Amino acid sequence: MLTTSFERFNAVRSQAPAKYRQYLEHVSKYEAGRFCKTWIIGKWAGYKEQMWAPSGTHFYQFTLPKIIEFRKNCKYGDSSALKLPDTAKGVNSCEYTMPRRVVHACHAGGVIHALEGYEHHEVGAIDVDRLDTVWDAAMKHGFRPPSRSSKIH
Secondary structure: EEEHHHHHHHHHHHHOOOOHHHHOEOOOEEEEEOOOOOEEEEOOOHHHHOOOOOOOOOEEOOOOOOOOOOOOOEEEEEOOOOEEEOOOOOOOOOOOOOOEEEEEEEHHHHHHHHHHOOOOOOOOOOHHHHHOOOOOOHHOOOOOOOOOOOOOO
């Protein structure tokens, strides 16, 4: 895990199931990933940073905006997204990296929080114990995963 904060790394590691903690390694420079073919990206990584990844790497990302796909010899995951409910009115534009009526998951989350009157948020560390509750609320309000035919850029 790339972070300059040992505290952040230890917090994330402590939340992982004990049997998987051995797979998390703390690093502070992108070059430490030169032999790792799975990168989970939570912050911007430009051309120089991505070049540290070996050929065949899969970049799973949860960044906004999405990182640019510089590497033709690597795979890039789609951004997390939800399709707006069919009942949503007045949606006359789209997010620049999404098809019409599809929004980044964090933006859908803001709407869901407002509809439900939630006081908590997902800024910083995520409370995994609330994920099912928020997901169920999203489904209740008509949000859906985008179809596989929707190209998310």
